[in-house]
Amino acid sequence: MTLAALVGLAIGWELLGRLDVSLFVPPLSRVAATWWQLLGDGTLARAAASSLASLAKGFVPAAALGVAVGLAMGRFAVVRHLLDGWVNALMSAPLSALVPVLIALFGVRDTVVAATVFMFSFFVVVVNTQTGVRATDRSLVDMARAFGAGEVALFGRIYLPAALPAVMLGLRLGAVQAVKGMVVGEMLISLVGLGERLIYYGNTFLITELYAVILSVLALALLIAQAAQAADRALVRWK
Amino acid sequence: MAAAERHVPATPPAPVAIAVESVSKAFGAVQALVDVDVRVRAGEFLSLIGPSGCGKTTLLKIVAGLVPADRGRVSVGERIVWGPGPECSVVFQDFALLPWGTVQRNVEFGLLLRGVEAGERAERARRAIAKVGLAGFEAAYPAQLSGGMQQRVGLARALAVSPRVLLMDEPFASIDEQTRRVFQDDLLRLWSEERKTVVLVTHSMEEAIYLSDRVVVLSPRPGRVHQVLDVPLPRPREAGDVRGTAEFARLVDGLWKILRKLQ
Amino acid sequence: MVPALRAASVVGFLLLWEWAARVPISFNFPSPWATVTALLALVRSGALLEATAISLQSLLLGFGAAVALGVPAGLLMGVVRPVGRVGRVYLDLLIALPTAALVPLVILSFGINILSSAVIVFVFSAPFVTMNAYGGVRDVRPRLVEMARAFDASWWQLFSRIVLPSALPMILAGIRYALSRAFVGLIVAELLLSPFGLGRLIMTARSMFEHDRMFATVLWTLMFAGAALAAVARLEARLLRWRA
């Protein structure tokens, strides 16, 4: 079904383009040709490499720190009361407004993109991890303590495994938000990566190149979403 | 019940007595237990019963060391209870099984926390699984088992650490009537074979009378020992048809008369 | 105990911010006090309210259209199976795509004006409204439909009495999430288009290195978005009282 819909979309796009309905809807074939050419001359490769670098530099710490903070908030009421005000507020806030602040803070360099990626993905991971830990079955904890489990054993043997499905969901959603943060960050400083190419081709009226980069960004986003899903299925077998 | 293979380990550790001396407990403003005194003889099968909210589960958790008493003292054998100890094993109403672990890994879990090395863990767990009649289900996940079978895993896990005391918190509450009766008989058989001291929290009068030597009735909040009832029925109960006798009916009715006044 | 901890974390943050300004950790980094005074100055000068009005204009235009078009589209997809299955594929693509990537295309097609930022707000929020409306219809409990059919309910009765009410929670949740996406879209659009609304305030302050005014506008934007989202959440809770 999905394939049929996609093929339909492709044909529709091609026809629409051929009819030259508007300057801003080039035929898919020309976009594909441009995409191939951009791939050939290394533009796409360079931009994507820089984008992925920023994505990793931003998302890896966001994931690690997010799980740690989420576990702490889930387990210890003190930590939860200290941080949940901030986490809930910033979770749904339009964080893109903070990018100019990040630029003032880090200066005009690609660290801003990594910081934006971190900001976009961190809170999703924290909230889901925290929910996972707090949803841990009380009697599991009592059972482990009845067998003399200490704090470390409780974390390692009960809280973390019990929260794993929620943690993985958080990481999966985090990955999707990370990609969105990457594009927003790159476009707002318009210096590096695929985001910069979008701005550049936008400003220079190079429509087919613009579409080519948009499709590349979509492909990247889908790839990362699939990878995250695969990791989720692999790690959480028992669910 | 498949005939459990008769390989019994070196004589299981001797059961110990439990002494609960004027224990009180409050949760914030709510006074759960006040001056509770209970003596459980070594190897005895004792039930705790009372209207809901009388603190029977709290008392059990205090004995298990999971909840600290505000006042009073609890000792299991010679040890004064400050926290969970090696002599006691707990069986929970909602089974408390690790959903991510197989039956084998779940039954090993108590041994694992006690630091028993892998080889011995696996062997003792396999024996406990066979003892509760789940041989062949070692690789199954809890989600694939019925309520009754999951509680058997909970029991196997408790037995695997060769405890001297079994503390059971309404273990059969969420199991259908027929499976429960079979499980009760198995429990009695294991209790006599393994010679454990058992404290069972239950809300079922029929269960209390059928299983225990004595029944402690707790009054509604704040929980006090209202009355202790002897159950002079012959042992082994699972052999004859104890439930059919007039004596059994009289005892159950007597227990209900006491409890009805406390509602 | 809890409010004390919350207060402690806020004070802690302000101290950290004050230290950052003292150092300063970057060129002309404003202190909390400077930011607050700048915010008050902005409010008194009316610049903030005027900018907010412009931003609100494109937000309401874009988000309003997203809800007005998204909900019926989602319901249609839910009711008419084939439309749903095909529509679902395009929706998934739109949701997977980082919508910011479409901004240059929108700016090219609609030019540098309020309409562009409204369209960007629409593109950011519409997919989520539609997806949730579609999900709401699809997840109607079959038992309820059976019951209605047992009473020989007409198609319209079935739709308006059973399908719509039970889909409502999902639709409202979709609208609330879409609003948070709409704000993100609004900010990205205004920071890129810049001569409009709050985005313009932020960018002009930035080019003048008036970081206190910039931080103040960013702070105001976050508070404004938070308040709007909280209001929608309260409305949602009131509409779904039966669910508590």
Add this chain to the structure above:
Amino acid sequence: MRTISTALALLTLLLCATPLRAVAAEELTLLATVTRVVNLPMLVGLRLLEREDGITVRVKDLRSPESVMLAVIEGQGQVGTGFAPFYPAIEKNAPVRGVMELSRPEFVVMAKKEIANVKALHGVRLASHSPKATTQSLLEFYLKSQPGVRPNVVFIPEGSPARAEALLRGAVDAAAFDLTAAQVVEERAPGKFHILIDFTDQPVSSSSLVVNNDFARTRPEVVQKLVRRLLQSYREGARDPKFWVRERGDALKEVDDARLERQLRALVKIFDLNGGLARMTGPGAAENLAFQVATGNLTGPTSKWRPEQFFDTAPLEAVLKDIGKR
């Protein structure tokens, strides 16, 4: 929409790739906004610096003037092109100084022949960039000296070419745009339009070479060499724009030589052959700063600002002493 090419990126590669001479390879990072014809003389100057003094310059395009300023302040690059944000940065005591004027405003106001003089502009539809842009600030600054003249200003932010197109098509009767656009209008409709206001001789700087103070203090001789080579490029190009075309390397390669030469010839007069010294010291500086206050880049009153807060003319004066004033 601003016309932008990948020249800068290619130029950077080129500059780095050229074989380094035995002289210690001094590496300099210059931050610039996007390439336009007006930047070419500067870029040629950098090539001379490379060839004559062995100082390779890595040019980094940060796209927006405030990003360039922030990057120079932070030392992400030693030097950069300073536009409007330079003045508010100094007001916030940024650790940077202007050492040389790169160009005066390249904007003019062109109107239909029928509009004979500035007075006639009253009520006329005039296209400008946007409320905060340099063209608009210049227009407002100039109109202050023309009481009672209030043109009906329309904003077309898509850049000079778009405003030239609007004038040619008659959508507006007057428009403010850069000299290259003026040339396009002259070529496409000779004699129909004429320049009414020429901002290129206004006593203000449009952009200046901004240097990070730490770098200026630690490497004064490099700053001096840079100023010398830029001035040399300005003077040789002014004498004959073909010099800039010949020396342009890969810059703006999509523009053919003839057309580039014509555009450069029109721009010659915005490059001061004395590095804009007149607008960095004395009365000229005061007027330049007055303009910045008038346009809102600096808070008033003008009297509180002294040129030394903005400009460090030592390197320029040393170079002028050496190669003489024009």
